Amino acid sequence: MYCLELGGEAADEAFAALEAERAAASAVTRVAPGLATARGIHADRLPTLAYTRRVSELVGHTDAAVSSAVATLSAASIDRTGSIAVRARNVRSTADVSTAAAERELGGVLVDRGFSVDLDDPDHELRACFADDVCLLGWTVAERDTAFGSRAPTDRPFFQPGSMAPRDARAYVNLAAGPALTNTTAAGPTHPDATVLDPMCGTGGLLIEAGLVGARAIGSDAQWKMARGTTENLAEYLPEARWDVVRGDATDLPFRDDTADAIVFDAPYGRQSKIAGHELADLVEGALAEAARVAPSCVLVGDRDWSAEASDAGWTVEARFERRVHGSLVRHVHVLARE
Numbered sequence: 001m002y003c004l005e006l007g008g009e010a011a012d013e014a015f016a017a018l019e020a021e022r023a024a025a026s027a028v029t030r031v032a033p034g035l036a037t038a039r040g041i042h043a044d045r046l047p048t049l050a051y052t053r054r055v056s057e058l059v060g061h062t063d064a065a066v067s068s069a070v071a072t073l074s075a076a077s078i079d080r081t082g083s084i085a086v087r088a089r090n091v092r093s094t095a096d097v098s099t100a101a102a103e104r105e106l107g108g109v110l111v112d113r114g115f116s117v118d119l120d121d122p123d124h125e126l127r128a129c130f131a132d133d134v135c136l137l138g139w140t141v142a143e144r145d146t147a148f149g150s151r152a153p154t155d156r157p158f159f160q161p162g163s164m165a166p167r168d169a170r171a172y173v174n175l176a177a178g179p180a181l182t183n184t185t186a187a188g189p190t191h192p193d194a195t196v197l198d199p200m201c202g203t204g205g206l207l208i209e210a211g212l213v214g215a216r217a218i219g220s221d222a223q224w225k226m227a228r229g230t231t232e233n234l235a236e237y238l239p240e241a242r243w244d245v246v247r248g249d250a251t252d253l254p255f256r257d258d259t260a261d262a263i264v265f266d267a268p269y270g271r272q273s274k275i276a277g278h279e280l281a282d283l284v285e286g287a288l289a290e291a292a293r294v295a296p297s298c299v300l301v302g303d304r305d306w307s308a309e310a311s312d313a314g315w316t317v318e319a320r321f322e323r324r325v326h327g328s329l330v331r332h333v334h335v336l337a338r339e
Contacts, residue, residue, distance in 0.1 A: 001058040003138040004028065004036040005129060007051045010092065015321045016051035018335070019171050023178030023213075024049055032131035034091035037061070042182045046142035048213045050171035056127045056138025064095040064130045066102045069137060073109050073126075080139070082123030084115045091131035102128050106137075153205060157236050158229030163203050164266060164301075168323075168331075170209040175335050176299040177215055177262035197260040197294060199250040199287055204230030206264050207245075211238040218260065220248040251278065251286025253294055260295040267302040269329070281309070288313035298336040305332050314339050 004025065006016040010033060017036050021028040024046050027039035037058065046055050060072035086107045088099035106128055107117060115124075125140040148170070153163035173196060174181075180194035196210035201219030207230065211217045217234065221227045227247045234243050248254045250265070267284050278286070284306055291298045292314040300306055307317045315336040323331045 002038045002041050002141065003056040003058050003127065003129060003136040004038055005053040005055075005089075005091070005127075006030075006034050006036055007053045007144070010034075012051060012323070015171070015323065015333070018319055019174045019178070020049055020052045023174035023181065024052075025055075031061075031136070032091070032134035033094045035129055035131050035134065035136055037136070041141070043142060045178075045182055045213075047145045048170070049144055049174065050148075050167045052144060054127065054143045055141045056136075057141050059126070059137040059139065062135050062137075064097055064133050064135045066097060066105055069102060069128055069135045070105050070109055072135075072137060073106055076137075078110075078113065080115075080124050082115070083118035083121075084110050084124045084126060085117065085119045085122035086110070086126045086128065088128040089130065091129055094132045095130035095135075097130045097135075099128075099130070102130070151208065151237065153203065156203065157232040158203055160203050160226075160229070162269070164205045166205065166209060169205045170213070172264050172266075172299045172301060172333065173206060173210045173213060173215070173262075175333075176264045176297050177210065177213075179297070180261035181214055194262070195260045196262050196264060197255070198265050199248070199253055199263065199291065200265045200267065201230045201245065202226050202266065204233040204245075206266065207234060207243065208237045210264070211241045211243055215261075217241070217243040218255075219243070219245040220250065220253060220255075221245075222247070222249050251283060251290060253290045255294050257293055258295065261297065263291040263295045263298040265291075265298075265300060267300060267306070269303040285309045285313065288315065291315075292338050296338045298334075298338075300334040300336060302332050302334075303329065306334060310334055310336055 017028045025038035025041045030036045062068040062072045086103045088102035129136045148166040151166040194215045196215040197218045198206045199220045201221045207217035231245045319335040321333040
């Protein structure tokens with residue numbers, strides 16, 4: 001069993017848990033604010049998650065008292081040697097506990113069992129996560145890649161206002177393509193076994209993240225400007241990967257049936273009357289129908305609920321999330337599977 005420390009706000013927990021389950025873990029169960037357990041993990045995929053901070057191999061699950069955590073650790077068998085560090089965390093300040101006391105007393109248990117303490121570069125890190133009335137103890141297995149900030153949309157060769165943040169783009173890619181990516185046997189993004197298509201690729205943010213997690217990225221956009229801009233951005237961030245970008249209408253894609261393993265797209269926002277020659281509703285409905293022809297899995301992001309249109313196009317809505325961006329803008333995230 002494993003402990004997952006979920007990131008984001010409290011409202012993101014269900015979203016984070018589903019991302020983890022689809023892309024890197026199995027049987028994910030939320031057990032307390034910001035914490036979940038998983039029965040199994042794909043260790044190589046854990047650093048690619050967007051909304052899981054850390055994953056630890058579970059030592060014990062107890063109530064949120066330092067004495068209980070100490071008793072659990074004292075009774076546990078530990079097949080490790082070397083130096084240790086203990087890190088205690090009061091998740092979202094929901095537990096009545098002293099993290100300093102937890103670190104001191106848990107560290108004392110490990111020192112008594114022959115471990116040395118190294119707070120800077122330990123061989124092993126014990127996590128004590130307290131949340132509400134729960135404490136999960138575990139040895140750190142992996143941490144999230146923290147490089148999202150280095151790919152800010154404004155730093156790309158081609159930028160347009162309204163571009164999606166890399167962390168969110170990564171999460172949407174994982175929701176759509178995670179099952180295909182966890183089945184890959186390739187060593188890296190130069191030989192991917194999963195293909196991700198964005199039929200409204202804009203500046204290519206979703207495709208950058210798809211390539212970075214090991215998928216072959218394919219982009220299409222109705223505007224030459226966007227297709228060329230995406231090409232610039234992918235050349236910058238995926239210089240060794242295999243990817244393709246074309247100009248194309250999302251309602252009539254120039255691809256064969258089942259070309260991709262997953263579709264991910266961010267539909268236009270607002271109440272524009274015409275977008276690339278289409279009414280907005282016609283554009284999204286047509287794109288959903290084409291997506292169902294081209295891939296078995298899809299994540300659609302939009303500024304409203306498109307569930308009815310997705311069902312009409314032959315999709316099952318497996319999950320839907322409403323995620324506030326700023327002000328009145330709420331992203332509706334639809335996780336779809338072909339019927």
